[in-house]
Amino acid sequence: xxxxxxxxxxxxxxxxxxxxxxxxxxxxxxxxxxxxxxxxxxxxxxxxxxxxxxxxxxxxxxxxxxxxxxxxxxxxxxxxxxxxxxxxxxxxxxxxxxxxxxxxxxxxxxxxxxxxxxxxxxxxxxxxxxxxxxxxxxxxxxxxxxxxxxxxxxxxxxxxxxxxxxxxxxxxxxxxxxxxxxxxxxxxxxxxxxxxxxxxxxxxxxxxxxxxxxxxxxxxxxxxxxxxxxxxxxxxxxxxxxxxxxxxxxxxxxxxxxxxxxxxxxxxxxxxxxxxxx
Amino acid sequence: xxxxxxxxxxxxxxxxxxxxxxxxxxxxxxxxxxxxxxxxxxxxxxxxxxxxxxxxxxxxxxxxxxxxxxxxxxxxxxxxxxxxxxxxxxxxxxxxxxxxxxxxxxxxxxxxxxxxxxxxxxxxxxxxxxxxxxxxxxxxxxxxxxxxxxxxxxxxxxxxxxxxxxxxxxxxxxxxxxxxxxxxxxxxxxxxxxxxxxxxxxxxxxxxxxxxxxxxxxxxxxx
Numbered sequence: 083x084x085x086x087x088x089x090x091x092x093x094x095x096x097x098x099x100x101x102x103x104x105x106x107x108x109x110x111x112x113x114x115x116x117x118x119x120x121x122x123x124x125x126x127x128x129x130x131x132x133x134x135x136x137x138x139x140x141x142x143x144x145x146x147x148x149x150x151x152x153x154x155x156x157x158x159x160x161x162x163x164x165x166x167x168x169x170x171x172x173x174x175x176x177x178x179x180x181x182x183x184x185x186x187x188x189x190x191x192x193x194x195x196x197x198x199x200x201x202x203x204x205x206x207x208x209x210x211x212x213x214x215x216x217x218x219x220x221x222x223x224x225x226x227x228x229x230x231x232x233x234x235x236x237x238x239x240x241x242x243x244x245x246x247x248x249x250x251x252x253x254x255x256x257x258x259x260x261x262x263x264x265x266x267x268x269x270x271x272x273x274x275x276x277x278x279x280x281x282x283x284x285x286x287x288x289x290x291x292x293x294x295x296x297x298x299x300x301x302x303x304x305x306x307x308x309x310x311x312x313x314x315x316x317x318x319x320x321x322x323x324x325x326x327x328x329x330x331x332x333x334x335x336x337x338x339x340x341x342x343x344x345x346x347x348x349x350x351x352x353x354x355x356x357x358x359x360x
Numbered sequence: 361x362x363x364x365x366x367x368x369x370x371x372x373x374x375x376x377x378x379x380x381x382x383x384x385x386x387x388x389x390x391x392x393x394x395x396x397x398x399x400x401x402x403x404x405x406x407x408x409x410x411x412x413x414x415x416x417x418x419x420x421x422x423x424x425x426x427x428x429x430x431x432x433x434x435x436x437x438x439x440x441x442x443x444x445x446x447x448x449x450x451x452x453x454x455x456x457x458x459x460x461x462x463x464x465x466x467x468x469x470x471x472x473x474x475x476x477x478x479x480x481x482x483x484x485x486x487x488x489x490x491x492x493x494x495x496x497x498x499x500x501x502x503x504x505x506x507x508x509x510x511x512x513x514x515x516x517x518x519x520x521x522x523x524x525x526x527x528x529x530x531x532x533x534x535x536x537x538x539x540x541x542x543x544x545x546x547x548x549x550x551x552x553x554x555x556x557x558x559x560x561x562x563x564x565x566x567x568x569x570x571x572x573x574x575x576x577x578x579x580x581x582x583x
Contacts, residue, residue, distance in 0.1 A: 316437055343439045345576030352440050357368050 146328030197270030260291020
């Protein structure tokens with residue numbers, strides 16, 4: 083190019099492609115470190131040599147076709163998978179540095195640190211108030227004033243306080259699906275968790291409710307670490323910081339979400355996210 | 361994972377259609393450039409006027425490509441390579457539209473010179489014209505075949521064009537001092553060399569975009 087360029091030498095030298103030399107922020111602390119995790123349902127090898135460091139205050143999306151092990155994986159993170167008969171595991175999952183499979187690790191303790199939201203909203207057939215106060219009550223909180231405060235804070239945290247504050251005593255079943263799902267998120271927040279696991283939390287919701295939950299996830303990551311299983315690729319692209327692509331029980335690729343959706347390293351990831359198979 | 365290779369058949373045929381439109385645009389731009397250079401060399405004013413008129417076809421293709429790109433983004437929510445193909449088509453289309461305009465500018469300069477005899481037989485400008493047309497043809501192949509080695513080659517060829525341009529301008533300035541009566545003609549010839557040099561830059565942009573499309577990496581070859 084012959085034309086004069088309004089550039090100083092420094093700027094010219096700095097012309098390094100952003101893709102070649104990504105400026106990465108300092109990595110956040112690891113909340114969950116999965117090391118060489120294997121899981122079998124009887125003879126079926128459902129998770130194979132999974133290594134996955136999940137970081138604090140990030141949204142990590144788990145994507146992959148049906149049967150790839152993504153739900154099994156997040157159910158392993160709070161040891162819910164143990165409810166299935168004939169499950170065996172090897173390897174370890176360190177939560178805040180402690181192996182959750184350790185015989186001395188109490189499942190109850192783990193689950194007060196790790197909340198979970200499921201595919202279908204599953205509020206209890208109780209009032210909105212009692213749904214949220216349920217967990218704290220189990221943990222021995224009886225003081226009405228403290229419970230009131232927890233209920234309000236949790237509902238605010240789940241961005242549904244304004245919609246339900248005048249009818250806290252009505253049955254949670256009377257709410258719409260999208261509202262019920264946010265009640266379930268509020269219920270998870272009420273136990274003051276560190277991590278929130280979400281298993282396809284919007285697959286049963288209409289588009290507007292879906293966007294509300296997605297917006298909420300963005301807000302929640304300031305205070306929580308979130309792991310979300312989703313079938314909705316656009317959702318993973320919109321709301322997550324990191325994406326792990328699972329296929330046949332293996333992690334094929336785990337990277338920054340931008341990288342996964344703009345220029346994945348593995349052809350199988352590319353084929354899946356661009357809808358070539360699934 | 362089930363292989364559902366043809367699950368996006370419609371999308372794939374639309375991507376092919378987009379590619380076809382763009383290749384037609386590159387081809388047209390190259391032809392317009394060829395015609396504008398022939399018109400100059402033979403001082404064929406009818407051909408120069410035809411170049412001006414035929415530009416509408418390139419502009420129409422540019423509009424069609426813009427529409428198609430918007431439609432594909434809204435309907436198909438493309439990601440990764442698909443998305444890069446679509447974005448790159450949009451960008452290359454802009455470069456081709458500009459090359460079309462530069463061919464028109466060359467034709468206009470030819471019309472300005474009119475039938476005034478040329479100060480001397482022109483040699484270097486047609487050579488430069490041939491060189492940028494060869495670049496464009498290679499760019500056509502590089503895009504069609506997604507051949508990044510060819511795309512890198514193009515960038516080197518542009519350096520030769522830039523050098524030729526520098527030499528030509530110095531030479532034309534010398535003529536201007538010695539032949540003040542020919543200031544108009546020499547100025548038009550200087551403009552034409554400038555337009556050809558710009559064509560080289562647009563082809564280099566296209567080469568960068570082809571590399572981005574294939575590799576997902578941005579490079580600046582225009583330095």
